[in-house]
Amino acid sequence: MSSPDAAAAATYGVTSMIAPLRRVLVRRPTTSGDWTGAAWRTPDPDLLARQHDDFCELLAGLGVDIDVADALYGQVDAVYMHDPMVMTGRGGIPLQMAKPARAKEPAHAAEELERLGIPVLGMLSGAAYADGGDRYWIDDRTMAVGLGYRTNRAGA
Numbered sequence: 001m002s003s004p005d006a007a008a009a010a011t012y013g014v015t016s017m018i019a020p021l022r023r024v025l026v027r028r029p030t031t032s033g034d035w036t037g038a039a040w041r042t043p044d045p046d047l048l049a050r051q052h053d054d055f056c057e058l059l060a061g062l063g064v065d066i067d068v069a070d071a072l073y074g075q076v077d078a079v080y081m082h083d084p085m086v087m088t089g090r091g092g093i094p095l096q097m098a099k100p101a102r103a104k105e106p107a108h109a110a111e112e113l114e115r116l117g118i119p120v121l122g123m124l125s126g127a128a129y130a131d132g133g134d135r136y137w138i139d140d141r142t143m144a145v146g147l148g149y150r151t152n153r154a155g156a
Contacts, residue, residue, distance in 0.1 A: 012087070012092075012117075012118045013088060013089035013091070014087045014137070015137050015139070016137055016140075017136055017137045021059070021062070021064050022063075022064065022065060023065040023066075023067070024059060024065075024066055024067070024081075025067045025068075025081045025116070026052075026055070026056060026059075026068055026079075026081060027068070027069040027070070027071065027072070027078055027079050027080075027081050028052060028068060028070055028071040029049070029052055029071055029078075030071040030072055030073055030076060031043075031045035031049065031071070032045075032073070032074060033073075033075060034074070034101070035076055037101065038076045038077055038101055040076060052079075056068065067116055069081065069108070069112045072104065072105070072108055075101070075104060076101070077099075077101055077102050077105075078104075078108070080132075080133070082133060083095075083097070083102070083131050083132045083133050084102065084105035084108070084131075084132065085106060085109040085110075085113070085132060086130075086132055086135060086143075089140065090119065090121060091118055091119030091120060091121045092110075092119070092120055092121065093120070093121050093124075094106035094107065094109045094120065094123045095123075095124050095129075095130040095131065095132060096123070096124035096125065096128055096129050096155065097129065097130075097131055097150070098131070098149060098151075098152075099131075102131075106123065106124075110123065124154075124155055127152070127154050128152065128154035128155040129150065129151060129152050129154070130145075130150070130151040130152075130155030130156065131151050133150070134146040134147075134148065134151040135151070
């Protein structure tokens with residue numbers, strides 16, 4: 001028999017990096033912004049939008065339930081929803097990103113969690129910085145966190 005927390009986690013929680021993907025939140029890419037400052041080449045905006053749609057179609061074809069967040073105007077790196085937050089078995093934790101070009105993303109991630117009815121369990125503040133790309137679920141109760149310029153001890 002599963003607990004109420006387990007039932008809720010079945011719709012939005014995750015503590016695995018290898019289990020089959022059932023539901024995902026993706027963000028539409030912006031088609032304008034400081035591409036050079038982000039060390040990217042300027043993409044073809046139509047191709048960028050088409051590739052994103054193709055990616056979503058591929059995921060849907062694999063049986064994944066897809067939630068789509070709107071593009072963040074001018075935020076060229078803001079397509080990686082894995083980076084500005086951590087999902088747990090009970091809800092999400094928007095982080096605080098050290099890279100200035102990505103600093104706005106966690107607040108928008110929190111808005112998306114709320115829009116989707118996913119509990120926001122807390123947020124980082126002060127000198128705590130973390131990036132979701134610096135962490136990995138090892139099992140249901142253990143997460144490995146790498147320290148570096150994107151994630152400091154306070155953020156971990």
